[in-house]
Every structure is written in C-alpha cells, then in structure tokens.
Amino acid sequence: MTSDPRELRRVLDGRWADVRAEVRAQLGELRLTPEADLSTEEYRALTTENLRRLAESGRPHQGFDPAYGGGGDVGGVVTAFAALGYGDLSLLVKAGVQWGLFGGAVQVLGTSRHHDKYLRSIMDGDLLGCFAMTETGHGSDVQHLRTTATYDPATQEFEIHTPDVGARKDYIGNAARDGRMAVVFAQLITGGVSHGVHALLVPIRSEDGTALPGVTIGDCGRKAGLNGVDNGRLSFDHVRVPRENLLNHFADVAEDGTYSSPITSASRRFFTMLGTLVRGRISVAGGAGAATQKALALAIRYGATRRQFADPESGEEVVVLDYLVHQRKLLPALATTYALHFAQADLVSEMHDLQSFDAEPGSNVETEAGQRDLETRAAGIKAMATWHATATIQTCREACGGAGYLAENLLPQLKADTDVFTTFEGDNTVLLQLVAKTLLSDYGRRVGKLDVVGKARFAADLMAGSMAERTGLRAVVRRGDLRDRAYQRWLLVEREEHLLAAAARRMRKALAPGADRFAVFNGAQDHLLVAARAHVDRIVLDSFAAAVNRVESPALRGLLEQVRGLYALSVIEGDRAFFVEHGYISRGRAKAVTQAVNTLCGQLRPQARTLVDGFGIPEAWLDCPLLDGERDSHAAPTDPSPSQEEPTDLAAVG
Incomplete structure (x- = not known):
C-alpha cells in the first residue's frame, strides 16, 4: 500500500516544519530557475535582485540576535537556507556569503560596537559584504595566512597589507561586483609580535561601486558553475582601518597596542574563533542535500514513466525503473539521501541548542566538549553529504540518458553548481x-x-x-x-x-x-x-x-x-x-x-515516487521537459504542488 507523501513530508520536515512551509510559500514567488543562456553579468544581476527580495521577506533576519532586530532562530535560518538548494544554487551561495559568512562573522566574532553599527544594515541587505579568508597560496591552512594587520599606536589604526601574490584573497564571493566591506582574516601584529590570525572589518568599495584607495579588486570570471555569484580577488596595499574595526570578541588591542585575550593559548584561541563559524559547514551540507533530493526527484519520476524494451510476456515496453539495474542506480542513493537528511537535522538541532541566543550561560550545551562534538560532526557530515551529492547527481544525469544532459532539464546545472561544494567551507x-x-x-x-x-x-x-x-x-x-x-x-x-x-x-x-x-x-x-x-x-x-x-x-x-x-x-x-x-x-x-x-x-520500487514526493520540493522548481512524460503516460500520477492540500494519487506508480 502506498503511503501518503504529505505524512512522510511532515516527518522529514521535523523540528522546523513551520519554517520549511513558510519558505516553500515565500520562495515559490521567486524566479529560481534562471535561463541557461544568461550572460555572467545578467545572471549576477538576477541573483543580486533575488538576494534583496530574500532580505525583504525577513527570512535572513531570523538567524541574528533579537536585540538587533533578528529572530534568534539559528536552526530555523539554516533550515531555510538549505531549502534554497531546491531552486537556484547561486542564490543559495550568495545568501550564505552575505548572511552566513559575512554577517555571521560580525555577529559571533564582533562585539556590541560592531553589532550596533552594522548588523541591521547587513540583515536588511543594505550593506553587502565578503568573507575574505582563503588566499591564493593558503586555502585549508588558515593558521598560516600571509595577509598582515599591523597596529600603529600613533594613529590607532591597523594597516592591512598583502605582502605578495600568494597572500591575495582569492575566490571571494560578493567581491567582484557587489561587496562594499570585507571581513578580512590576517596575521595580527602589535609591537613587532604576531598574535596569529584575527578578523577585521575592511571597507573595499565606495557607495558608487569603485574600489577604495589601496584596495585592488579582481574578477575570477566565468566558472564551471555558480555563475550568479560574483567571485573575486582582493589585495591590500597598506590599507588603514580604525582600531575599532578589529572583531574583538575573543581578543582585543588597546590604544597603546597592548594585546589581550581571555584565551591564553594562541592555538586554542585560533580554533575557538574558527569553531564559532561552524554554521557555514552545516549550511553547505544542507544545501548539498537539497540539491541531491532535487536530482533524485527528477530521475526517479522520469524513470517511472520512461519506457525501454518490450516485456517478452506482454509485449509492452517496460518503464526503466522496473529494471533492477536502474533501481540499483537510484534507490540506494535515495536511502543514503534520507539517512543524511536525518543526520543533518540532528546536527542543526545540536548547533541551534549550542548557539541559541537565549541559551543559559554554563548550561550543558555550552560546554567545550559539546562544541568540539559539533565541529567534528559538522566536518564529517559536510564531507559525506557533498561527496554524496557529486556522485548522486552524476548518477541521476546518467539515469536520464541524453535528456539528462540537456540544460533545460536542470540536471547539468545541478551538477555544475554543486561540484565545488566538496572543496569550499573546508576541503573534504x-x-x-x-x-x-x-x-x-x-x-x-x-x-x-x-x-x-x-x-x-x-x-x-x-x-x-x-x-x-x-x-x-x-x-x-x-x-x-x-x-x-x-x-x-x-x-x-x-x-x-x-x-x-x-x-x-x-x-x-x-x-x-x-x-x-x-x-x-x-x-x-x-x-x-x-x-x-x-x-x-x-x-x-x-x-x-x-x-x-x-x-x-x-x-x-x-x-x-x-x-x-x-x-x-x-x-x-x-x-x-x-x-x-x-x-x-x-x-x-x-x-x-x-x-x-x-x-x-x-x-x-512501488514507493519510490512517494519517497521523493516526501521531500516537498515545490513543483515549479521541478518543471522541465524531462517530466513531460508524466502528463503523456497513462502510468503517470497526478501530482499537485507540495503546498496544496489535495492528496496525491500515486497508485499507478506502484
């Protein structure tokens, strides 16, 4: 007997079911499947427009401190972010840069002086920013970045400098076109002593969009995917910023250049700072999961109607999903996707309880052991989820044959856009x-x-x-x-x-x-x-x-x-x-x-369609010629939008 996909969806939606329902309703109004032949500039402009529409919806505000107009729902905003993976992954990444990385760094690494000045404009999308960590010569080895931030007590300023081309900030989202400020990670130097990597706010563009003096901005150009994201390169030639621009939650520099930190160990301080940014890895895993679910929904629905070779008994052509070899391609991958979905849900809950703004100081969830466990789980699940996405989306493309290779059928874009997930926010x-x-x-x-x-x-x-x-x-x-x-x-x-x-x-x-x-x-x-x-x-x-x-x-x-x-x-x-x-x-x-x-x-096999319908992907984001066969085949079910309440007739699939 076929289960009701709406009941399955409620189980999958879990703790933040209301958030998922709101996102489906809100994002259904956005144009999230751009034309394949958009130019780079047209695609970037569309992505920025949609980013601002997301800001107007108020959804990105939910992950910030209520004291500054946020909703205080860390888990909810990560859940909402992942749902963007059903639509346009360029928008997902650009939103992640703006509110997860840039805004998140200001929130967790900064203090009230930064929150008062910047958080509201970041939430509203009025101040677009970058997360300038990765360097041309140092990617995963963050501890040995070469950009410097040298303090000058005479002027009470930090001098941000790129000593060589290997220290250039590279692949930075929001840098090439839209970003006006960057959180720059650099070696902090006071009195000739290096105190390790710290983060500072550095303006990079004026209001009219031109680079500020001493800032060189380059464009990474056309990429294999995610071309709605304006990845760029940043170099700094003795750029000066006020002392107050140091994000000083974990360490500070006094007017006279005296360095202080409540964490005495330099190594522990470094890993504590990076640990607070774990939300990025969790978000990437969620986005990869959504993209994988979309690919499986396309391939399984196509396989349930696409016919190939005749049954020697009946003489009728067989739908390809009835072949064991086709089931072998897709159903174990679907099972793994379900498993990773529930693991991701547990991870988001753990993160929310640990980073919640109303968590009581000294509570069990705030222990160092809890943070270490969160970081370890996030690293492992991000690696497995993104590798699984890469492998599964390729399998889905193959399972759809030549149709799966056409840009109009969405799978090639999913394949191109998720490929980099295995190496950003931490190489797997x-x-x-x-x-x-x-x-x-x-x-x-x-x-x-x-x-x-x-x-x-x-x-x-x-x-x-x-x-x-x-x-x-x-x-x-x-x-x-x-x-x-x-x-x-x-x-x-x-x-x-x-x-x-x-x-x-x-x-x-x-x-x-x-x-x-x-x-x-x-x-x-x-x-x-x-x-x-x-x-x-x-x-x-x-x-x-x-x-x-x-x-x-x-x-x-x-x-x-x-x-x-x-x-x-x-x-x-x-x-x-x-x-x-x-x-x-x-x-x-x-x-x-x-x-x-x-x-x-x-x-x-009889439940395959039910299992992918359970993801609750808005039907408009799956609309492509690949699924036209559902309307033409007598075996095709009638599938209403997940936002509708009418039951889905899936009996014919089984």
Whole structure:
C-alpha cells in the first residue's frame, strides 16, 4: 500500500516544519530557475535582485540576535537556507556569503560596537559584504595566512597589507561586483609580535561601486558553475582601518597596542574563533542535500514513466525503473539521501541548542566538549553529504540518458553548481583528517582513563580479536540476520572501532624518540580517512534509526525502516572487502548482502515516487521537459504542488 507523501513530508520536515512551509510559500514567488543562456553579468544581476527580495521577506533576519532586530532562530535560518538548494544554487551561495559568512562573522566574532553599527544594515541587505579568508597560496591552512594587520599606536589604526601574490584573497564571493566591506582574516601584529590570525572589518568599495584607495579588486570570471555569484580577488596595499574595526570578541588591542585575550593559548584561541563559524559547514551540507533530493526527484519520476524494451510476456515496453539495474542506480542513493537528511537535522538541532541566543550561560550545551562534538560532526557530515551529492547527481544525469544532459532539464546545472561544494567551507579530505584527529584524541583519553585491570582487559580483547580474525571464528560466533538492525549496527560499530584502534597503533609510532612524525602521519593518512568515514557512516545510521523510532504511524515507520535497512546494507556492501578480510562476515554472507540489497530495491520500487514526493520540493522548481512524460503516460500520477492540500494519487506508480 502506498503511503501518503504529505505524512512522510511532515516527518522529514521535523523540528522546523513551520519554517520549511513558510519558505516553500515565500520562495515559490521567486524566479529560481534562471535561463541557461544568461550572460555572467545578467545572471549576477538576477541573483543580486533575488538576494534583496530574500532580505525583504525577513527570512535572513531570523538567524541574528533579537536585540538587533533578528529572530534568534539559528536552526530555523539554516533550515531555510538549505531549502534554497531546491531552486537556484547561486542564490543559495550568495545568501550564505552575505548572511552566513559575512554577517555571521560580525555577529559571533564582533562585539556590541560592531553589532550596533552594522548588523541591521547587513540583515536588511543594505550593506553587502565578503568573507575574505582563503588566499591564493593558503586555502585549508588558515593558521598560516600571509595577509598582515599591523597596529600603529600613533594613529590607532591597523594597516592591512598583502605582502605578495600568494597572500591575495582569492575566490571571494560578493567581491567582484557587489561587496562594499570585507571581513578580512590576517596575521595580527602589535609591537613587532604576531598574535596569529584575527578578523577585521575592511571597507573595499565606495557607495558608487569603485574600489577604495589601496584596495585592488579582481574578477575570477566565468566558472564551471555558480555563475550568479560574483567571485573575486582582493589585495591590500597598506590599507588603514580604525582600531575599532578589529572583531574583538575573543581578543582585543588597546590604544597603546597592548594585546589581550581571555584565551591564553594562541592555538586554542585560533580554533575557538574558527569553531564559532561552524554554521557555514552545516549550511553547505544542507544545501548539498537539497540539491541531491532535487536530482533524485527528477530521475526517479522520469524513470517511472520512461519506457525501454518490450516485456517478452506482454509485449509492452517496460518503464526503466522496473529494471533492477536502474533501481540499483537510484534507490540506494535515495536511502543514503534520507539517512543524511536525518543526520543533518540532528546536527542543526545540536548547533541551534549550542548557539541559541537565549541559551543559559554554563548550561550543558555550552560546554567545550559539546562544541568540539559539533565541529567534528559538522566536518564529517559536510564531507559525506557533498561527496554524496557529486556522485548522486552524476548518477541521476546518467539515469536520464541524453535528456539528462540537456540544460533545460536542470540536471547539468545541478551538477555544475554543486561540484565545488566538496572543496569550499573546508576541503573534504582535510575535514575528514580533522574528524580522525578528534577521534584519535578521544580514543587516547578513553584508553588512558582505564585502570590496571581495565587496560589488561583491553589488551586481551585486542589479542582475542586478532585471533578471531585469523581463524575466521568471529563470523561464526556473531552470525546475525542481515535484515536485523541491531546486527547491521554491530557491523558498522565493529568496523569503526577496528579501524580506529588500528590507526591509533600506527600513530603511536610517532611518539617514539627520534621518530619522523610527519612521515608517520603521512604514511597513515589513507587509514585515517577510512576510519573517519566509518565513524560518519555509523553516526548517520544512528540518526536515521532514531528518526524511525519517533514515527507514530506503523505503516510509515515500516516504510522508513526499509529505507534505513537499505542504507545500512548499502554501506556494508560497499565495504565488503573489509568485513570479509577481517573475519566479520564470510564470503558466502557477503554474497547474501548483495541479494538483500536487491530484495530491498524491489520492495521499495512501488514507493519510490512517494519517497521523493516526501521531500516537498515545490513543483515549479521541478518543471522541465524531462517530466513531460508524466502528463503523456497513462502510468503517470497526478501530482499537485507540495503546498496544496489535495492528496496525491500515486497508485499507478506502484
């Protein structure tokens, strides 16, 4: 029996269901699918126009402090931002630069003197700005940026300077055309001493749009995608700004040049400052998820009506989604998209509770451990969600054949626009290294806290595991039902722990006297990345399982449990080599995993349309010739806009 997509949508909308409903209604009025042949300047102008219309809607205000006219709803504004991924990703990125990066930096790194002066105009879209962190020569290595901010006590000004071309701020959104001010990250120098990277507000354009003295602005030009965003380059030739332009929430400079900070450790201060900007990574993951959902909606709906080759029994051509190979392309990807959606929802909730403006000081959510956990989850889920988007959108393009290659059918633009998501707001490989580093630190602390008996038991468990692996006994002792969620989770937990313990043993060599620490780390990088991915796979599965447990409807809970099972088995199948090599499953059981995936694909085939309708993507943003077959085919369902209340007739799809 086909489930009601409206009921499924309510589950997917979750904590901020009202925000999602408002965004669908508001954004349905915007032109969010630009013509493919717009010139760069026309596209940029359209994106800026839509940005201002977003500001007029009041939605971007929701993420700012209520004391300055904001709504104080951090989770709500990130949820709304992600929904832009259903429409125009250039608008999503430009909005993210303006209110997430530029405005967010002023909010969290600045103090009342900055909030009073700038926040309202930033929220209203009257002051458009940039987030000038990345340099031509330093991308992920933010700690060693080369732009300098040298304090002059005689004038009480900072001198912002680009010492060489490698220190030029590069790929900066809003810089080439619209930005009038930039949050510039630079090495702060007072009295000849460098205090590390800090952020300062630097005007870059006058009211008439011309570059200010000492500021050189370049244009990155046409890109593979996101050409509605005016990415540019910034260089500074001894540009002076007042002392008050230092965003001084975590550190300040007195009139005489005395530097002070409540955080004494320079390294800890640096990572604390960057940690407050974690919202950007969470937002990128959400936008990638929305784009992936849109691609799957297009491909699955097309596959449910596109016919190819005749059934030898009936003589009728078969819809391509009835072929197992086509189901294999799309349905495991759909299951992973669901899993990442629920993991993203948990992440947004965690961030909201941690960064909420009304959170009580000293509450549990404000602990350093909570912030570290948030940063680790955000790094891991951003990496996995954006890699998944890149792979899935390509698969959807292929699943739609030549039609999927036409610009009018939206998939090529989705593919081009999301490609850079894997490297901005943190290169994915570097982010997974960050995850692995945190996991290793936590692992070391966990083992270090064991008493003598505990350490002996720990060593014995390691030896027993090694013996079970060599003899194949492990697969015999723990031979569970592949359909059982507890057994599926056990496999993923065991993989995570196994990889982490092995990585810790390899990295311990770096502590030996005279060891070449870089060589040890470099030689184990591949292992660390695999361990980090295993960790993210497990936390994503846990989020999905928790979401299924919260569903009250037995029918809907059963459907989502099947999707959850397909996600889990797809992960296991994708790493069968590990499970077989280390004795967790036999070779015969590995074949059974593949058969279980095939079975679930067949069981979920009748529900495929329901599952993509559950995303609630406004129908206007899916309107393209690719789906014309739905109107022409007798098998096509009638699908009203998600904003309408009439039930959707999906019986024919099943």
